[in-house]
Structure formats: structure tokens, C-alpha cells
Amino acid sequence: xxxxxxxxDAGEMVVNVGPQHPSTHGVLHLVITLRGxxxxxxxxxxxxxxxxxxxxxxxxxxRQFIYVTSRMDxxxxxxxxxxxxxCVEKGLQxxxxxxxxxxxxxxxxxxxxxxxxxWWGAMAMDVGALTPFFHAFRERxxxxxxxxxxCGARLTMNYMVPGGVMADLHPNFQKRVKDFIHLFRSKxxxxxxxxxxxxxxxxRMEGVGRLSAADAISYGCTxxxxxxxxxRCDIRKLAPYEIYDQLQFEEPLETGGDCFARYLVRMRxxxxxxxxxxxxxxxxxxxxxxxxxxxxxxxxxxxxxxRVETARGEFGVYIISEGGMTPYRIKFRSPGFSxxxxxxxxxxxxxxxxxxxxxxxxxxxxxxxxx
Amino acid sequence: xxxxxxxxxxxxxxxxxxxxxxxxxxxxxxxKxxxxxxAAVFEEGAEWLTMKIASGDWxxxxxxxxxxxxxxFDYLFCVTGVDWRTHFTMxxxxxxTVHRQVLVVKARLDHDHPVIDxxxxxxxxxxxxEREVYDxxxxxxxxxxxxxxxxxxxxxxxxxxxxxxEDPINMIKL
Numbered sequence: 001x002x003x004x005x006x007x008x009d010a011g012e013m014v015v016n017v018g019p020q021h022p023s024t025h026g027v028l029h030l031v032i033t034l035r036g037x038x039x040x041x042x043x044x045x046x047x048x049x050x051x052x053x054x055x056x057x058x059x060x061x062x063r064q065f066i067y068v069t070s071r072m073d074x075x076x077x078x079x080x081x082x083x084x085x086x087c088v089e090k091g092l093q094x095x096x097x098x099x100x101x102x103x104x105x106x107x108x109x110x111x112x113x114x115x116x117x118x119w120w121g122a123m124a125m126d127v128g129a130l131t132p133f134f135h136a137f138r139e140r141x142x143x144x145x146x147x148x149x150x151c152g153a154r155l156t157m158n159y160m161v162p163g164g165v166m167a168d169l170h171p172n173f174q175k176r177v178k179d180f181i182h183l184f185r186s187k188x189x190x191x192x193x194x195x196x197x198x199x200x201x202x203x204r205m206e207g208v209g210r211l212s213a214a215d216a217i218s219y220g221c222t223x224x225x226x227x228x229x230x231x232r233c234d235i236r237k238l239a240p241y242e243i244y245d246q247l248q249f250e251e252p253l254e255t256g257g258d259c260f261a262r263y264l265v266r267m268r269x270x271x272x273x274x275x276x277x278x279x280x281x282x283x284x285x286x287x288x289x290x291x292x293x294x295x296x297x298x299x300x301x302x303x304x305x306x307r308v309e310t311a312r313g314e315f316g317v318y319i320i321s322e323g324g325m326t327p328y329r330i331k332f333r334s335p336g337f338s339x340x341x342x343x344x345x346x347x348x349x350x351x352x353x354x355x356x357x358x359x360x361x362x363x364x365x366x367x368x369x370x371x
Numbered sequence: 372x373x374x375x376x377x378x379x380x381x382x383x384x385x386x387x388x389x390x391x392x393x394x395x396x397x398x399x400x401x402x403k404x405x406x407x408x409x410a411a412v413f414e415e416g417a418e419w420l421t422m423k424i425a426s427g428d429w430x431x432x433x434x435x436x437x438x439x440x441x442x443x444f445d446y447l448f449c450v451t452g453v454d455w456r457t458h459f460t461m462x463x464x465x466x467x468t469v470h471r472q473v474l475v476v477k478a479r480l481d482h483d484h485p486v487i488d489x490x491x492x493x494x495x496x497x498x499x500x501e502r503e504v505y506d507x508x509x510x511x512x513x514x515x516x517x518x519x520x521x522x523x524x525x526x527x528x529x530x531x532x533x534x535x536x537e538d539p540i541n542m543i544k545l
Contacts (some may be wrong), residue, residue: 047522052531217445217468220496231468238471303417316449331451341499370522
């Protein structure tokens with residue numbers, strides 16, 4: 001963990017955490033300035049997995065570039081693909097068949113569940129509870145199996161394409177999803193019994209890493225990170241896409257602003273996602289799963305921006321087109337990047353052990369930050 | 372708040388040139404940036420209201436946009452630098468968590484000396500976003516508290532996202 005130690009004149013110690021450290025969940029390098037055990041400053045060093053995806057996309061066609069985006073936030077790959085497909089569809093002005101819209105929302109919510117499950121397991125592991133990790137992965141495996149059957153992949157699905165989805169649902173899809181919902185309804189209560197009420201867990205989480213609503217907005221935090229501070233920011237509610245405006249679900253808000261509030265938001269979001277899936281699984285319309293589009297896509301000259309809500313927050317795709325087959329410039333606004341920028345502010349004044357809990361509740365995925 | 376309401380609110384706040392640039396040609400590539408006298412120009416045809424300003428006015432306007440009660444653009448959600456070969460355009464996507472309107476601000480920068488004021492003191496999120504643009508595009512943000520490379524190593528040469536960037540070893544053009 002500690003690569004080098006240095007003491008400054010003011011009696012402060014500089015500690016390097018990462019880029020290979022279990023609690024950073026990827027290649028994140030933090031340079032922490034400590035006084036005793038108290039954090040004075042956290043400075044993230046990024047770029048260990050920077051692949052310059054934005055530049056890469058400038059030479060990829062509008063069908064190809066979507067596949068690269070699965071490699072950014074690999075836990076929300078469906079939702080990343082979704083944002084890109086939406087942006088291209090805005091440019092092409094394609095209207096999607098109802099079936100495609102419902103399939104997309106179903107897949108998004110399953111992805112959100114899988115992502116939150118992994119977060120829950122990893123979060124508990126970060127603060128010292130190893131058992132939840134195995135519980136979470138057991139249920140997440142069920143979602144991965146469903147994905148594998150329909151999309152042919154378990155992690156980088158590449159299932160959303162401009163105009164709809166790549167292939168129709170597998171005949172087993174409905175039954176397996178229903179089985180999963182039935183299973184997970186009881187398991188999520190088990191999650192709460194196992195971790196949420198645990199005294200040790202709560203003492204690690206409550207009152208730690210406070211972020212005020214004003215700071216959350218100023219730092220551009222989105223997703224459960226901002227909702228834990230009481231900021232309404234769910235793109236599914238504020239700028240509904242696909243059929244989210246027709247669905248019954250609530251945006252969980254907590255006002256604590258601490259790690260436990262962010263934890264509760266995600267736990268409540270899992271229940272909301274379950275309810276969305278339940279509303280849709282028996283009502284998948286018949287029809288085409290893809291609108292007819294040309295083999296080679298050309299976007300008209302102009303600018304297109306799409307926003308979606310991933311498991312981590314607001315994800316934006318900004319395409320500037322010059323009318324060709326490839327984007328002139330593409331920009332990905334990743335939620336993790338902005339959420340990470342608040343880490344220094346959140347961690348100052350807390351103990352070094354708390355940093356792990358704070359990072360856990362930010363739910364960082366490093367390839368999403370580095371891009 | 373609709374696009375028109377936002378437009379008239381802005382017209383009361385900052386000097387705006389009467390005629391708007393219209394149509395799909397209204398992108399960063401059009402030779403016209405802000406009006407010659409420095410007044411802002413609205414761009415039509417985009418999803419959100421887009422305002423082109425002179426780069427020197429940005430920090431003044433940013434403060435107005437952030438602190439005017441009826442607007443209170445408190446959330447900067449996207450900062451983009453675009454290399455148009457002849458000039459750069461900085462694109463700022465702003466929204467308000469109170470009124471929920473979206474505004475896109477564009478500022479045109481000189482290609483040889485791309486310099487613009489930082490807004491990291493107004494929106495804290497800009498600190499990281501501006502570092503990213505500096506790192507990959509080479510735009511200088513005056514007044515930025517910590518303008519260093521973010522993704523690339525400190526001794527990296529060149530600005531990878533610029534259109535004229537060539538690197539035979541680390542090929543990123545496919």
C-alpha cells in the first residue's frame with residue numbers, strides 16, 4: 001500500500017495509495033497528505049488507463065464507436081451504449097419501435113441492478129465485511145446469465161445499436177427475469193438484514209464524508225452521490241428518454257450527505273429498478289426490435305447531445321458532426337470524473353480509514369474516469 | 372423556462388446582437404464568433420439555446436449567469452474544447468438545479484494562443500474539466516489554481532486531441 005513516505009516541514013506525511021490498491025477498484029492513484037491520521041489533502045492522479053477514447057472515436061463510424069463505449073464504465077455498458085445510440089438517433093431523427101424502447105429500458109434497469117449489486121458487495125468488503133461480496137455476486141451472476149442469453153456477452157454487451165437493439169430477446173428472457181425478480185425481492189431484504197442495520201457498518205458510514213447539497217452541485221456530482229445530499233438530478237425524471245415518463249418510479253433522496261445517505265440511496269434505487277422491471281416485463285409490445293436504418297450512417301452537419309442516467313450518475317454524449325461518416329469531435333461526459341473531483345473536499349478532516357468508505361460510496365469505475 | 376423566455380432574460384442581462392445566426396450552419400466552424408463589438412450572438416437550430424460570446428467576456432458573463440436570481444445557472448455539466456484547425460471553440464453546457472433550463476455558451480479562441488479565463492472559482496467542477504481540456508487540447512485557463520497535465524504524464528509532448536497531432540508510437544487514429 002505504501003510505496004514511499006515523505007514528511008514535509010509542517011510535520012505532514014505524504015502517502016501514496018494505488019495505483020494498485022484493492023480499495024481503489026482499479027488503477028487510481030491517490031497522493032494523500034496526512035497529519036497524524038487526519039487527511040489534509042487528497043490528490044487524485046489519473047491516466048493509468050487513459051486510452052483516448054474520444055480521439056479513437058473520431059476515426060470510427062457511427063455504428064462502430066458505440067462498441068468502444070462499453071469499455072468506459074464497464075458496469076453500465078448497456079447504459080453507455082444507450083446514450084450513444086440516442087445521440088446518433090437524434091441526428092438521424094429515427095423513431096424507435098415501441099418494443100425496442102421497452103427492451104432498452106429493461107436492459108438499462110437490469111444493468112443498474114447488477115452494477116449496484118457489485119457496488120454493495122465491494123462497498124461492504126472495503127469496510128471489512130467479506131461475506132456480502134459473495135451474496136452480491138451470487139445474485140449478479142443471475143443477471144449476467146440473462147444478459148449472456150440475449151446479448152451474447154456478460155460484461156461488454158454492445159446490444160444497443162442506432163435504431164433499436166441488436167437482436168430480439170431470447171425466448172427464455174421473460175421467464176428468467178421473473179424468476180430473478182422473485183429471487184431478488186427476498187435477497188434484497190437479506191442484504192438489509194446483513195449489512196444496513198449492522199452497528200459496526202453504520203459507525204463506519206454515519207457522519208463520514210459529508211457533502212452539502214451546494215457543494216454537490218458545484219462539483220458537478222450526479223447520481224446517488226448527489227442524491228445522498230438531497231439534490232434532485234435523476235435524468236430519467238428531469239429529461240425523460242425512451243419511456244421513462246410513462247413509468248411509475250420515484251427518485252430516492254436522502255438529506256444526510258454522508259456515506260450512509262449515499263448507501264441508502266443506492267439500496268432504494270435497487271428496489272425502484274425492480275419495480276420498473278416488474279411494470280414492463282409482462283408488457284413488452286410485439287413488433288420490430290429495430291427501426292430501419294441505412295447500412296452506412298451519416299449524421300447531418302450540426303451538434304447533438306444526449307443525457308442518460310447510468311448507475312453512477314449523468315452520462316452525456318456530445319457529437320459534433322461535419323456531415324461525414326465519422327464524428328468530427330465527440331465528448332463523453334462521464335459521471336465518475338465529476339464525482340471524483342469532490343473526493344478531496346469530502347475527505348478532508350476525516351481519518352485515513354474513512355477514505356476507503358468515502359471512495360466506496362462514490363462507486364468509482366476508473367476506466368469511466370480516464371476514458 | 373422555455374427557450375424564448377431564457378433568451379429574453381439573457382437579453383436583459385448582457386449585450387446581445389439583434390440578428391441571430393440561423394440554421395444548421397450555426398456551429399463552431401462558422402467564421403463568425405461573437406459580433407464585432409463583442410456583443411453575444413444567439414444560435415438557432417440546436418436543441419438548447421446557444422450563445423456565442425467573445426472569450427474575454429466569459430468570466431464576467433459566467434458570474435452573471437451563476438448569480439442572477441432568475442437564472443442561477445449553478446451546475447456546469449459539460450466542458451468541451453473543439454479544435455477547428457483555424458481556431459478553438461470552448462463549449463460550456465450549463466443548467467440550473469432550480470429552474471432546470473439549459474444554456475450552451477461558446478467562446479472562440481485563437482489557434483496560436485488559446486487562452487480563456489478559468490471558471491473554477493464559480494463552478495468547482497470546472498477545475499478538473501479545465502485540466503482535462505488543457506491536457507488534451509492545450510487550452511490555457513488563466514487563473515486556474517492547478518493547471519497541470521491530468522491524464523498524460525508530466526513530460527508528455529503535444530496535445531493529443533488536436534487535429535494536427537501525430538504520434539507514430541502511440542497510435543490513436545485507427
